[in-house]
Amino acid sequence: MSREVAILGFHDGSAGQIETWFEQVTGYRIACFVHEAETFEVDAAAENKKRVSQRTEFPRGDTFKGRPFILSPDWIGEIERRGIRKVLPLTPNNRERLKQIELCRARGIELISAIHPSVTLLADARIGPGVWINAGGIIGYKAEIASGVLLNTGVRIDHHNVLEECCQADPGVVTAGFVALRKCCQVHTGAVVINRIEIGEDAIIGAGAVVIRNIPPRCTAVGVPARVIRG
């Protein structure tokens, strides 16, 4: 069975940094990076000028980080033609990532997870497949993390949480017990969610918000305590 994996996405803070530890930790091999689009052009020097760090890497032509870079609306056909049957889904947009995962399922492509070795998984947590958990994360007892979930640096997801497909938590997010993050919701940096709260499908929680009431689907909530401002 081939150990080649296609990584969906190329952002240097997610797909890019994974390139430094994924192969060593999982035993898989990164066959290529993938961007689902017709065209891609970036002026790396100009982009770096907009950032405080000058070290962001971007795809250049058909290469990213010394690996093949596949740019195609039919990326799945492209990887299949290369005999790649495994995908790590890191496309930042939650709905796009969900569509890509559904396509993988329809075509029998296996989803692969990337869990940093500094992550603490408590007993009976169910993870993935197709999940990214970055450095320092803690995943509580009996938590359930569905495919396509992205958990950034140092999140603490507590016991009996249910994280549905393609939701995303930014650095430093803390949830108490029995929290639900519904499909494709986004919880921004440093937000806190108390126990037994549900964040609805496609909802957005602002950075540093403290969520003490359920947030309906497709709403945006911010502040302490979090109040719905849109949706």
Added chain:
Amino acid sequence: MSREVAILGFHDGSAGQIETWFEQVTGYRIACFVHEAETFEVDAAAENKKRVSQRTEFPRGDTFKGRPFILSPDWIGEIERRGIRKVLPLTPNNRERLKQIELCRARGIELISAIHPSVTLLADARIGPGVWINAGGIIGYKAEIASGVLLNTGVRIDHHNVLEECCQADPGVVTAGFVALRKCCQVHTGAVVINRIEIGEDAIIGAGAVVIRNIPPRCTAVGVPARVIRG
């Protein structure tokens, strides 16, 4: 000397999850779970329907997690009759837990701590006995953690903190240096306490609060900065 320990409490997020690592980490054996009450009845299916996770376990008859479940107002007599002389106190209510600890002392029952192996203890910290520190906690230099303290997932309790008996910090709480959490106070999820602050006995700090002034005993404080709303 017997290595049998009675665990006070049965909630799946604290006592329940400990069952998965306590014996391996400490070398003790869980003899039973204990609930100080005359009667206990729960409809597990109905309870699970109220929660986002369907995997919460509850005591059933005289058994919890395949171990004896002791339900009695005279629980200490019950465990003594079984020759158990050690207790890990995880009863969630802070005042109830304190009473149980005082009873253990009066009867010469030894208190046992449960510190997850992912916890970082800095030098000269004094812990327990009879303390729970869940995954990812950091306990600072010379911190003093008294018996009955419960520290949930990923707390950061800094140097020279004094945590008095049976106080409790929920997931993600951060304290700076020289903070006092007085007896039986409760600091909820993601709250932040700056240096040299005292949280009074039985005080309650709301989730995500940022405490920059001392909080008197028996008060409730919430918000950024934290303001007393009750007491």
Added chain:
Amino acid sequence: MSREVAILGFHDGSAGQIETWFEQVTGYRIACFVHEAETFEVDAAAENKKRVSQRTEFPRGDTFKGRPFILSPDWIGEIERRGIRKVLPLTPNNRERLKQIELCRARGIELISAIHPSVTLLADARIGPGVWINAGGIIGYKAEIASGVLLNTGVRIDHHNVLEECCQADPGVVTAGFVALRKCCQVHTGAVVINRIEIGEDAIIGAGAVVIRNIPPRCTAVGVPARVIRG
């Protein structure tokens, strides 16, 4: 080459606690503690009475923690006379520490870092020299941490951050990607900074603040979201 290091500073929560692990972790030897001043007098008993913990240690005469304590405006002359050519800069005030570092450079004194073994450094991070990172910190991919930076317990500094000389983050600070902490700025306990934000030189961010806009130099900002209140 001598492995003797002079530690600038004597506060028990920073310099003091380092004494318990620095030698074992780095292989260096603590030759002395240094305070840049003409005189120093402290009534340790009175100071401890002001604190919740009674275990704070202070220099006494020419000794701190059983090591020589050098008290002199010409501390650099003093350490040079003893043949010490290495310094770990822990003076709490950011501007004072910067001046001391510049003096070390002018005199060819080497700066040494102290990184607690529980810290997670992601790939391609550039650290120091002359940096302190306390327990539980996470330093992201390609982060750049300049000399004199102090990062306290459990900070999460994310990918492509640029931390300039002598900035300081208190316990539990979280930054997202591409954040800049400019020279000598101070981010207090539990503050959160979203991605691509710049905190200006000498700016002060209050505890628990959530920074979602750039903060100009020399300003103080507090609250959720953070607003400039001074400067």
